[in-house]
Amino acid sequence: MRLEDIPEVMAIERRVFTPAWSSGIYRRELLANPWSHYRVVRSRGVGLPSILAYGGVWQMGDVAHIPTIATHPDYSGRHLGSYLLVHLLLIAAELGCTEVTLEVRVSNVRAIALYRRHGFVEVGRRPRYYSDNDEDALLMTRYGLDRRRLMAELTAVEATLAQIWLGQTTSP
Numbered sequence: 001m002r003l004e005d006i007p008e009v010m011a012i013e014r015r016v017f018t019p020a021w022s023s024g025i026y027r028r029e030l031l032a033n034p035w036s037h038y039r040v041v042r043s044r045g046v047g048l049p050s051i052l053a054y055g056g057v058w059q060m061g062d063v064a065h066i067p068t069i070a071t072h073p074d075y076s077g078r079h080l081g082s083y084l085l086v087h088l089l090l091i092a093a094e095l096g097c098t099e100v101t102l103e104v105r106v107s108n109v110r111a112i113a114l115y116r117r118h119g120f121v122e123v124g125r126r127p128r129y130y131s132d133n134d135e136d137a138l139l140m141t142r143y144g145l146d147r148r149r150l151m152a153e154l155t156a157v158e159a160t161l162a163q164i165w166l167g168q169t170t171s172p
């Protein structure tokens with residue numbers, strides 16, 4: 001993710017998150033957080049938004065944390081979230097992290113399904129963690145970050161992505 005991506009990231013952010021992060025948070029993450037690594041999935045297709053998904057990972061010693069991940073709402077369910085998530089896991093593995101943590105709203109069944117499919121397990125619950133509606137957070141961790149296994153996961157996700165997008169007039 002580059003600074004010039006922030007307006008388009010914000011357009012997605014405002015549609016998918018309540019409350020949304022501000023553009024200032026993204027600026028600080030990119031400019032002033034030496035432990036953060038943000039990525040976007042860019043499209044090359046005519047008529048597609050130029051950014052289809054985005055997310056980040058923080059390195060905190062040998063543990064990494066995913067503070068945010070999102071797919072453009074018009075393109076959800078097409079495995080872009082899986083693709084990005086595995087990339088973020090690979091970044092963490094390459095930084096020497098052994099596990100990745102995250103929090104997710106207990107009502108966010110789509111995200112929870114995504115995380116489970118990629119090896120995250122539930123390790124706890126923070127009551128009333130989200131102040132906008134007093135919702136609990138589920139704490140999830142993916143243990144055992146093995147680079148070779150993650151590369152195999154990425155290859156599998158890429159094959160699914162190709163199946164989904166192949167045959168369409170545009171591809172990511």
Ligand SMILES: CC(C)(COP(=O)(O)OP(=O)(O)OC[C@H]1O[C@@H](n2cnc3c(N)ncnc32)[C@H](O)[C@@H]1OP(=O)(O)O)[C@@H](O)C(=O)NCCC(=O)NCCS
Binds near residue numbers: 076104113
């Ligand atoms: C969670 C999120 C990142 C998933 O991204 P995505 O690109 O849709 O993810 P994927 O296509 O890889 O699929 C995720 C799984 O969610 C479910 N899912 C995805 N899209 C769906 C849809 N439109 N309808 C029903 N289920 C859907 C499915 O279980 C899917 O797996 P499957 O198709 O293999 O069974 C995306 O929904 C999103 O941006 N949500 C809003 C922001 C958010 O909640 N972020 C997570 C904060 S913790």
